[in-house]
Amino acid sequence: MRESYLAGGRRTTISAERGAIRRLAENGFDLGRRVLVVTDDGVPSAYAESVAGQAKEARLCVIPHGESSKCFAVLENLLAELVRGGFDRHDCVLAVGGGVVGDLAGFAAATYMRGIDFYNVPTTLLAAVDSSVGGKTAIDFMGCKNIVGAFHQPRSVLIDPDVFGTLPDRQWRCGLAEAFKMALTCDRETFEMFEGFDSLDDAKAAVEEVVARAVRVKKAVVEADEREARLRKVLNFGHTLGHAIESAAGGKLLHGECVALGMLPMCATDLRVRVEKVLDRLGLPTRCGFRAEELREALMHDKKSAGEKIDAVLSEEAGTYLLCPLAPEELLGRYRATFEEEL
Numbered sequence: 001m002r003e004s005y006l007a008g009g010r011r012t013t014i015s016a017e018r019g020a021i022r023r024l025a026e027n028g029f030d031l032g033r034r035v036l037v038v039t040d041d042g043v044p045s046a047y048a049e050s051v052a053g054q055a056k057e058a059r060l061c062v063i064p065h066g067e068s069s070k071c072f073a074v075l076e077n078l079l080a081e082l083v084r085g086g087f088d089r090h091d092c093v094l095a096v097g098g099g100v101v102g103d104l105a106g107f108a109a110a111t112y113m114r115g116i117d118f119y120n121v122p123t124t125l126l127a128a129v130d131s132s133v134g135g136k137t138a139i140d141f142m143g144c145k146n147i148v149g150a151f152h153q154p155r156s157v158l159i160d161p162d163v164f165g166t167l168p169d170r171q172w173r174c175g176l177a178e179a180f181k182m183a184l185t186c187d188r189e190t191f192e193m194f195e196g197f198d199s200l201d202d203a204k205a206a207v208e209e210v211v212a213r214a215v216r217v218k219k220a221v222v223e224a225d226e227r228e229a230r231l232r233k234v235l236n237f238g239h240t241l242g243h244a245i246e247s248a249a250g251g252k253l254l255h256g257e258c259v260a261l262g263m264l265p266m267c268a269t270d271l272r273v274r275v276e277k278v279l280d281r282l283g284l285p286t287r288c289g290f291r292a293e294e295l296r297e298a299l300m301h302d303k304k305s306a307g308e309k310i311d312a313v314l315s316e317e318a319g320t321y322l323l324c325p326l327a328p329e330e331l332l333g334r335y336r337a338t339f340e341e342e343l
């Protein structure tokens with residue numbers, strides 16, 4: 001697959017091909033310059049080493065795995081590497097990792113010398129279908145996720161499905177949940193493709209198709225509304241309640257699992273039954289044991305709150321969505337109706 005989109009005055013190419021991590025130059029990566037390769041200690045080191053080996057002059061930065069690396073201290077280390085390495089505005093930063101590495105390395109690229117080129121090689125399915133495309137870069141600050149950041153579109157994104165082979169099944173499921181989110185709200189045909197998967201293995205076997213379809217939705221949304229004035233909010237489907245569930249779970253549930261749960265109360269009843277079947281077959285959760293009251297505080301602190309209401313995304317029919325401001329009480333009511341009547 002080879003796609004491109006125009007946003008923020010910059011054209012980004014996205015390629016997906018097995019084995020392509022060894023052929024970056026053929027896929028739009030200009031590495032004949034200084035390249036800061038950023039990865040984390042949870043990513044097999046062979047990937048970043050292979051990427052660094054293709055650059056004229058690479059410096060490798062390995063950050064600690066996990067969300068806590070999205071902070072000023074780690075950002076400062078990356079910026080210090082760029083200064084120490086004598087990087088100028090013709091040089092670039094390249095992320096090899098999941099969403100944390102991409103968000104952080106992208107933000108370093110966005111801020112160094114007022115912005116230098118950024119490339120992304122996502123190594124998780126979740127990052128490939130969502131965060132690597134669209135130019136959102138950020139760190140967390142004072143307990144708020146992604147509160148300090150910038151829009152900085154990558155020059156190129158390269159997705160090599162072979163690297164997903166080392167991912168644990170839970171990570172696969174999380175990536176599939178985000179891809180399914182896009183199908184559910186924007187692409188009925190892809191929704192039906194998901195309905196045809198009998199198991200996680202079925203979905204894994206179709207990974208190239210899943211990636212291509214999710215990337216097509218994502219790039220169309222970003223091209224139309226880079227700054228999330230309206231349409232891009234559709235990508236937050238399942239995330240408002242999902243974030244609140246994630247915070248109630250205190251690390252026991254992964255992001256994609258919470259998004260899967262967060263989608264269910266936002267669907268009309270008939271659609272919810274179909275969505276549950278898909279999630280079940282993939283091995284994603286469809287039951288949530290928290291009481292609505294346990295979610296209230298996190299919901300009120302969601303950064304997408306505007307006054308009394310929260311920008312919510314609903315779906316009544318596969319492949320469609322409605323943007324709808326809802327009071328926290330209405331969201332909690334939907335949550336209760338979906339999960340609490342079963343308790």
Ligand code: GLY
Nearest residue numbers: 130134136232235
């Ligand atoms: N991950 C949501 C977005 O890119 O807008």
